[in-house]
Amino acid sequence: MKPVDLVQGTLDLLILKSLALEPMHGWAIGARIRQLSNDVLLVQQGSLYPALQRLEHQGWISAKWGVSDQKRRAKYYALTRAGRKQLEKEAASWERLAAAVTLVVRTV
Amino acid sequence: MRFIQMLLTRGRALLRGGALDDELADEMREHLERLAQEHVERGMTPQAARAAARRDFGPVTQLVEESRDARGVMWIVNAWQDARYGVRLMGRAPGFAAAVILTVALGIGATTAMFSVVYSVVLQPLPYRQPDRLVNLWNTAPKRGLTRAFVGNANVADWKARNHVFEDIAVLRAIANFNLTGDGEPERLFGSRVSANLFPILGVTPLIGRTFTREEDQLSGGTEERVALLSYGLWKRRFAADAGIVGRTIHLSGVPFTVVGVMREDFAYPTREYQIYVPLTFDPQELVDRTNYSYLSVARLKPGVTVKQAQAELNVISADIEREHPKQNEGIGAEVAPMLTDTVSTVRTPLYILLAAVAAMLLIGCANLANLLVARALARQRELSVRAALGASRSRLMAQSIGELLPMLAAGGALGLLGAAWAIDVLVPLLPADMPRVENVGLHLPALVFTVAALAAIALCVGVWPALEASRGGLSAAVSDLSRGNTDTGARSRTRDILVIGQIAATLWLVIGAALLLRSFSELRKVNPGFNPDRVYSLHLAIPRSKYPKDADVAAFGSRILDRVAALPDVALVGLVNRLPLAGGTQTGGIAFEGIDPKANDIGNVDYRSVTPDYFRALEIPLRAGRAFTAFDRETAPPVAIIDDRLARLFGGADPIGRRARIPVPGFDRWMTVVGVVGHIRHDRVDEDVRPQIYFPFEQRAQDRMALVVRTRTDAPAIGAALTGAIRSVDPEQPVYDARTLSAVVDRALGQRWLQTALLASFACIAVVLASIGVYGVIAYAVGQRRREFGIRLALGARRSEIVRGVLRRGVVLFAAGGAAGLLAAAASARVMASLLFNISSFDVVSFVAATAILFVVALAACALPARRAAGVDPSVALRVE
Numbered sequence: 001m002k003p004v005d006l007v008q009g010t011l012d013l014l015i016l017k018s019l020a021l022e023p024m025h026g027w028a029i030g031a032r033i034r035q036l037s038n039d040v041l042l043v044q045q046g047s048l049y050p051a052l053q054r055l056e057h058q059g060w061i062s063a064k065w066g067v068s069d070q071k072r073r074a075k076y077y078a079l080t081r082a083g084r085k086q087l088e089k090e091a092a093s094w095e096r097l098a099a100a101v102t103l104v105v106r107t108v
Numbered sequence: 109m110r111f112i113q114m115l116l117t118r119g120r121a122l123l124r125g126g127a128l129d130d131e132l133a134d135e136m137r138e139h140l141e142r143l144a145q146e147h148v149e150r151g152m153t154p155q156a157a158r159a160a161a162r163r164d165f166g167p168v169t170q171l172v173e174e175s176r177d178a179r180g181v182m183w184i185v186n187a188w189q190d191a192r193y194g195v196r197l198m199g200r201a202p203g204f205a206a207a208v209i210l211t212v213a214l215g216i217g218a219t220t221a222m223f224s225v226v227y228s229v230v231l232q233p234l235p236y237r238q239p240d241r242l243v244n245l246w247n248t249a250p251k252r253g254l255t256r257a258f259v260g261n262a263n264v265a266d267w268k269a270r271n272h273v274f275e276d277i278a279v280l281r282a283i284a285n286f287n288l289t290g291d292g293e294p295e296r297l298f299g300s301r302v303s304a305n306l307f308p309i310l311g312v313t314p315l316i317g318r319t320f321t322r323e324e325d326q327l328s329g330g331t332e333e334r335v336a337l338l339s340y341g342l343w344k345r346r347f348a349a350d351a352g353i354v355g356r357t358i359h360l361s362g363v364p365f366t367v368v369g370v371m372r373e374d375f376a377y378p379t380r381e382y383q384i385y386v387p388l389t390f391d392p393q394e395l396v397d398r399t400n401y402s403y404l405s406v407a408r409l410k411p412g413v414t415v416k417q418a419q420a421e422l423n424v425i426s427a428d429i430e431r432e433h434p435k436q437n438e439g440i441g442a443e444v445a446p447m448l449t450d451t452v453s454t455v456r457t458p459l460y461i462l463l464a465a466v467a468a469m470l471l472i473g474c475a476n477l478a479n480l481l482v483a484r485a486l487a488r489q490r491e492l493s494v495r496a497a498l499g500a501s502r503s504r505l506m507a508q509s510i511g512e513l514l515p516m517l518a519a520g521g522a523l524g525l526l527g528a529a530w531a532i533d534v535l536v537p538l539l540p541a542d543m544p545r546v547e548n549v550g551l552h553l554p555a556l557v558f559t560v561a562a563l564a565a566i567a568l569c570v571g572v573w574p575a576l577e578a579s580r581g582g583l584s585a586a587v588s589d590l591s592r593g594n595t596d597t598g599a600r601s602r603t604r605d606i607l608v609i610g611q612i613a614a615t616l617w618l619v620i621g622a623a624l625l626l627r628s629f630s631e632l633r634k635v636n637p638g639f640n641p642d643r644v645y646s647l648h649l650a651i652p653r654s655k656y657p658k659d660a661d662v663a664a665f666g667s668r669i670l671d672r673v674a675a676l677p678d679v680a681l682v683g684l685v686n687r688l689p690l691a692g693g694t695q696t697g698g699i700a701f702e703g704i705d706p707k708a709n710d711i712g713n714v715d716y717r718s719v720t721p722d723y724f725r726a727l728e729i730p731l732r733a734g735r736a737f738t739a740f741d742r743e744t745a746p747p748v749a750i751i752d753d754r755l756a757r758l759f760g761g762a763d764p765i766g767r768r769a770r771i772p773v774p775g776f777d778r779w780m781t782v783v784g785v786v787g788h789i790r791h792d793r794v795d796e797d798v799r800p801q802i803y804f805p806f807e808q809r810a811q812d813r814m815a816l817v818v819r820t821r822t823d824a825p826a827i828g829a830a831l832t833g834a835i836r837s838v839d840p841e842q843p844v845y846d847a848r849t850l851s852a853v854v855d856r857a858l859g860q861r862w863l864q865t866a867l868l869a870s871f872a873c874i875a876v877v878l879a880s881i882g883v884y885g886v887i888a889y890a891v892g893q894r895r896r897e898f899g900i901r902l903a904l905g906a907r908r909s910e911i912v913r914g915v916l917r918r919g920v921v922l923f924a925a926g927g928a929a930g931l932l933a934a935a936a937s938a939r940v941m942a943s944l945l946f947n948i949s950s951f952d953v954v955s956f957v958a959a960t961a962i963l964f965v966v967a968l969a970a971c972a973l974p975a976r977r978a979a980g981v982d983p984s985v986a987l988r989v990e
Contacts, residue, residue, distance in 0.1 A: 025135070025138075026135050026136075026138075026139055027138065027139045027142045027143075030139070044164070044165070044166045045139060045143060045164050045165045045166065046136070046139075046165040046166035046167070046168065046171040047166060047171065047174075049132060049135065049136060049171055049172075049174075049175045050171060050174035050175045050177075050178045051178075052175075053132075053175040053176075053178035053179055054178040057178060057179055072138065073134075074135075074138065075131065075134075075135050
């Protein structure tokens with residue numbers, strides 16, 4: 001199956017969702033999204049970074065320098081309390097959207 | 109929480125933008141390496157793996173840019189960059205920068221100073237509790253020509269008893285002047301006799317001690333105890349801020365008073381001049397007679413009551429009183445006036461006119477700025493067009509234009525603020541001392557807010573336009589049009605023309621205003637006050653009744669002073685009078701003449717003057733008929749009077765000498781014989797002829813408040829110290845005050861008019877300079893643009909004079925348009941101006957024509973230089989390509 005381009009605005013949701021389990025660094029977030037979607041979702045790896053800056057700017061995630069599993073310095077991003085709430089909100093609205101689209105696709 | 113975190117993130121982004129960029133680069137490099145590593149693990153060569161990783165990752169530079177933008181502080185970073193660039197530009201063109209900074213400084217300085225005065229005097233709330241509920245109450249007597257009069261105690265008592273709109277009403281007599289003796293030089297103090305409820309009505313408390321009690325308040329039926337409240341200034345100056353002042357005894361006009369308290373520093377009621385307060389005492393008979401109208405009255409409105417409602421109720425009460433006391437209260441009404449409005453009513457219009465004048469000046473300056481900046485933007489048009497073509501948005505270009513302007517605006521604004529602070533320091537002492545709230549004038553916070561707002565407005569108006577101009581046309585304009593140096597499109601020059609027309613209009617408006625005021629002031633100077641102030645020195649003294657209880661004592665004290673002063677070497681003539689002309693004080697009353705029917709001839713009030721024999725000669729008030737007073741007109745001699753020639757007109761052609769006059773008040777049934785007629789003088793004001801005068805011999809009507817006038821043989825000011833010495837030699841405890849030449853007294857009376865004239869005239873001068881720069885700039889620019897055209901025309905045989913005429917014609921057309929608008933503006937504001945003018949119509953033809961002519965000549969002169977340059981163009985310029 002051919003990978004599909006990301007729907008506009010869903011990248012934020014995916015990042016928040018990836019970070020819901022544990023803090024991660026940029027590369028790991030990209031890998032996680034690919035892995036969880038069974039390589040269906042194609043994320044242009046570089047575009048993670050503007051999104052991360054934006055989310056940090058909104059106060060939904062926070063960044064801290066740490067050491068990666070390969071013993072290298074890496075910047076770890078973690079979900080803030082506000083970010084967690086935002087994730088719930090965005091996930092809920094995504095589900096509503098997905099359900100509505102599914103409904104439309106099936107009936108027509 | 110989230111808000112704070114956002115703030116922290118943003119702060120870090122702003123302060124450590126560079127470091128964040130580095131971190132980002134590290135992260136991205138790491139990410140790329142991992143991607144490459146993955147590809148290698150799948151069997152790619154390292155080189156191919158790196159290329160694949162870069163493909164997966166996307167365009168690095170663009171992503172860095174996006175990330176930076178995502179931090180949300182880019183506009184600040186940009187503004188900072190632009191401002192720094194602006195500073196560099198300033199260094200590169202210091203002359204340009206100086207012109208901009210000076211223009212801004214001048215405009216901001218003048219407007220800030222003027223706005224400060226307007227705010228401090230007219231707008232700032234009075235320093236009392238809920239000052240908007242405070243009102244002044246006045247009596248009115250429209251039938252007697254008095255739109256506003258002091259109130260009578262009897263009326264206030266009735267208002268207090270019957271109204272439902274005021275919380276309370278206070279009464280005071282602002283004139284309660286004392287000689288303070290002991291603890292140093294004897295000193296004259298301005299004081300006020302106030303009812304005890306004044307302080308709670310105003311909502312003020314003393315700094316130490318207490319205010320007056322009901323028992324000390326005779327209005328409430330209390331006793332006449334000798335207690336006094338000091339102003340903060342007096343306490344500090346005279347009593348060295350003695351913390352134990354309360355309970356101390358001080359001597360006021362020879363009578364011991366107990367100090368009960370000291371008011372706070374900001375308490376300046378009715379004005380800063382008042383330094384001491386004592387309880388209001390008055391003869392209870394006043395409440396029966398109902399004839400004494402000499403008090404001020406202040407009331408506090410009940411919550412929610414409007415001035416209009418209070419006025420309506422007072423109208424009803426006044427009508428009732430009039431019915432109950434038809435004899436005394438016939439035609440007497442009352443007026444409720446909001447305290448702040450009432451206090452500053454005399455200066456509001458002049459201040460607003462001056463503020464409008466400086467605002468006009470600021471606008472004229474800004475038009476020059478705009479023109480300068482557009483010229484610079486056009487010079488950089490290629491750069492700006494290329495940037496626009498490369499994707500810089502219009503808003504980004506505008507922001508850049510404003511950002512580059514900011515350093516110059518900041519410098520100009522700072523300079524302007526310093527200038528305003530300096531101007532206020534210098535100007536406030538020059539302001540007339542009787543100007544209301546003058547002590548409050550200073551740079552208050554709202555004035556600073558005003559300044560910043562004005563600067564922001566300038567930045568927007570002046571900064572946006574050049575960016576718009578320069579980005580017009582796009583890339584094609586940048587590469588084609590510009591290279592031939594032909595940039596002045598029709599629309600662009602139209603905007604410039606409109607600016608210059610506006611400048612000319614505003615300037616003409618200002619110059620006409622200044623011309624009107626100057627003409628009005630010269631009319632005022634032409635007014636003959638009826639006396640000659642040259643070489644006359646004057647001072648005031650108040651003779652304490654506690655020391656000189658009887659009229660004869662006062663008269664004897666006065667004549668001893670006259671003898672000592674007359675013996676001084678430089679003194680030619682010396683006299684005493686109870687009120688000095690144009691010095692602010694007055695004493696008036698009615699007068700009746702034998703054989704003149706008061707019903708047919710309404711004399712109204714006249715000035716009562718008690719004078720010594722040489723007073724008339726000392727002031728050179730001419731004797732028209734009969735004789736002046738002599739040393740024989742003493743207390744025991746037959747009562748006599750001298751009238752002025754305005755009163756003499758009552759007798760038609762008949763001789764008033766020998767006719768008898770009396771003061772038409774019960775108990776004053778003494779008839780006085782008119783022995784002389786002297787010239788009428790202007791006593792209250794130079795610009796208004798208020799009342800005629802009647803004079804009494806000092807010894808027959810001694811007064812304890814007196815002015816000494818001395819005509820000197822040489823220069824008047826030098827005599828001051830000798831005069832004080834002569835008076836102290838008679839009584840070492842006698843204070844003198846307000847000692848100055850009579851010319852200075854007259855000048856002070858004209859002070860406010862002089863100041864507003866001088867200010868408006870200087871604003872007009874500055875405006876003329878600014879506008880001529882504006883006209884020069886526009887014409888010179890147009891000539892520069894058309895050099896090649898002029899060259900071609902000259903080469904084809906056009907005469908140089910034709911070229912000159914063509915350039916001047918452009919100037920004349922601009923002037924005609926601006927001049928017409930300016931004349932219209934002047935006509936529109938004529939009604940407001942009229943209130944400032946004396947003897948001059950606000951449509952005064954001389955002022956209008958002279959102002960227009962002056963500005964026309966200046967505008968033409970500003971065109972002359974560029975016109976000459978146009979005529980001097982070398983025809984070969986037409987062939988050259990830039």
